[in-house]
Structure formats: structure tokens, C-alpha cells
Amino acid sequence: MATRNVFLSVGAASNEEQEAFVRAVEDRLRSEGLNPQTVGRNAFSSDAPLKKVVELFDNCHGAVVIALERTFFPSGIDKRGGPSETQLSNVRLPTPWNHIEAAMAYSRRLPLMVLVESGLKSEGLLERGYDWYVQSIKPVPSALTTNEFNGVLSDWKSKVDAYQAAPIKAVNDPPSKSPADLTIRELVGGLRLAQLWGVLVGLAALVAGAFALGAKLIGHI
Template sequence: MNELNVFVSVGGTATERQEAFVRAVEDRLRSEGLVPHTVGRNTFSADAPLKTVTELLDKCSGTVVIALERMHFESGTEKRGGPKELPLRDISLPTPWNQIEAAMAYSRGHPLMVIVESGLRSEGLLERGNDWYVQWVQPDAAALGTTEFNGVLASWKQKLLQPPKPSISAKAPAELTVAELIGGLKATQLWSVLGALAVLVGGAFALGAKLSGG
């Protein structure tokens, strides 16, 4: 089987423990015939980071998100000054690039495997309830040998091997279903079509009434 390129969203590591964990994930991916690519880690470019990420995502078949602690606040305030103000304690956050790159990958139809360090704040694309499974783990190599991780990895890898679904733009108009045609329209286009249909239906009733009355 040919190796597949996969995008790995991970920030620069802060501790030896984090670095060892990221390396363990990369080694595990390579053992599965997958080649990990991370901007600023093993892939570099003279272009702006966002452009480099965009180009790299287009060359990969799937994305792994490794969210590790980047910032920690012992105390803080949420919605400060408002009626719903809340005190915060021991808040840990990952790099915002995890959210950005996960969103970019999802918009491209990439299968996502999301690994989040236990203790991070659950929010955005790193919380459960989206179209992918989120694994909360301690950043240790032992976490990669659990039944949960092995099962999620196998399921995610299987999705990588499936042929991508053709986009609407890749199909000829005659091959599109009604749902695909409507789903591919912008809001303004959809209202224009509905308006035209209303005129056609109204005209048909008017013509029928005229013919029956004549």
C-alpha cells in the first residue's frame, strides 16, 4: 500500500513530555503507513503560515489534531462586566491554530482524529458532539496503546482509504439530484429560483382558468 500524507495540527511543544508525546504520535502514524506533515515542524515555506497550511492540507488525505496546553491561567473572568459574568479557575488552553486548522480540514472533507490533553478547556472544535470523536488523554506514549486509541485510529484510517466523494461542481448538471442542485445554490440564487417557480405555477393556474372559462 502506498503511503498517505496526513496533516498534523500541533503547536510548538513547551516541555519534554509534550515533545515526547508528539513524537510518539508521529511514529505511530508512520508505522501505519502514514506520513505526518506539520507546518513549522517538518514542513517549511517562505509563504505566510496560513497559505502554507492551505496548500499542505490540499495535499493530505486526513488530519490529526493534537491539542496540548499552550496557555494556563490560574484565575480569570468570563463575560467580564456583564450580567452573566463568571469567575474562572485553572483554565488551560491550546494554540488557537488547533481550531483554525481543524476547521480548514473539516471544510475540505478531511477525516479528523482529535486528541486533546486532559484538563484543557472543552470548546469549539475540540469538544465532543461534533462529527468526529474526541479523545481526552494524558500526553504520554502509553495513551497510544489503549483499546480506545487503537479503535479510533483504525476507524479513522479506514476513512482515509475510502475514495473521496465527488463534489457537486465535479458532476454534470444532468447527474445531479434535486437535493444536490438546491444544496449547491447560494441563498440569493435559491430565492431567485423559488420566485421563478412561483411565477410559473401562478401562470399555469391563470392559463388553465382562462382555457376552461373560454
């Protein structure tokens, strides 16, 4: 089977340990016949990063999120000044791009595998309870040899194969209709400008031909 592209959501590594783990994940994906695509690692563009992210997603059959510590707060306050104010300590957060790209993958119905460094704050699309399984993992290469990781990877990969064979429509895509069920307005609205112009020219020719034929018939009466 040909190599399939998968989107890899991961921020720039903060230290050598994180970089070693990310490379281990990339190598494991490639060994499975999957080609990880990440803006800033192996895909670059002169446009804004989000444009390149969209472009990559258009050519991927699955997505992997690696959430690693990016920001650390020894102490802080949640909902400061309100009745639910809470003192925080040792808060660890990943790059916000993990949340953005996870949402983009889900909206496209791409098979999603989420790896979250143990100890990160569980919130947003990186917490459990959604339509995907979140693995809490220690970011070391040996973590990719556990039964849990191998099992989840195998299941996710089978979904990538199925998606490649029959891509699933995005969440917001309107349901398709048979041409016979479409109204004139829907048919015209679905045409591009060049297509619409061609239809109008064709209709004009048809009407002109009908008038010419009618004139001949009248002349023979």
C-alpha cells in the same frame, strides 16, 4: 500500499514531555503507513504560515489534531461586566491553530481524529458533539497503547483509505451537473481564459466557413 500524507495539527511543544508525546504520535502514524505533515516541524515555507497549511491540506488524505496546553490562567473572568459574568480558575488552553486547522480539515471532508489533553477547556471544535470523536488523553506515549486509542485509530485509518480511493468534495463545493444540463452562461463561465479564447476562435472560423460555403453555392446557381 503507498505512504499517504496526513495533516498533523499541533503547536510547538512547551516542554520535553509534550515533545516526547508528539514524536510518539508521529512514529505511530508512520508505522501505519501514514506520513504526518506539520508546518514548522517537517514542512517549511517563506510565505505566511496559512498559505503553507493550505498547500499541505491539498496533498493530504486525513488530519490529526493534537491539542496540548499552550496557555494557563490561574484565574480570570468570563463575560466580564455582564449579567452572565463568571469567575474562572486554572484555565488551560491549546494553540488557536488547532481550531483553525480542524475547521479547515472538516470543510474539506477529511477524516479527522482529535486528541485533546485531559484538563483543557472544552470549547470550539475541540469539544464533543460534532461529527468526530474527541479523545481526552494524557499526553504520554503509553496512552497510545490503550484499546480506545487503537480502536479509534483503526477506524479513522479505514476512512483515510476510503478518502484516498474516492476523495469527498468539500462542504462548499457546488453540486456537479451533466454538460447537457448546463446553460450557455454556465458553460462559458466554467472556461478558463485560454479555453474561452479557443472557443471564440473556433466559432469565428466556423462562421467564416459557413459564409464562404454559402457564397460558393450562390455562385453556382
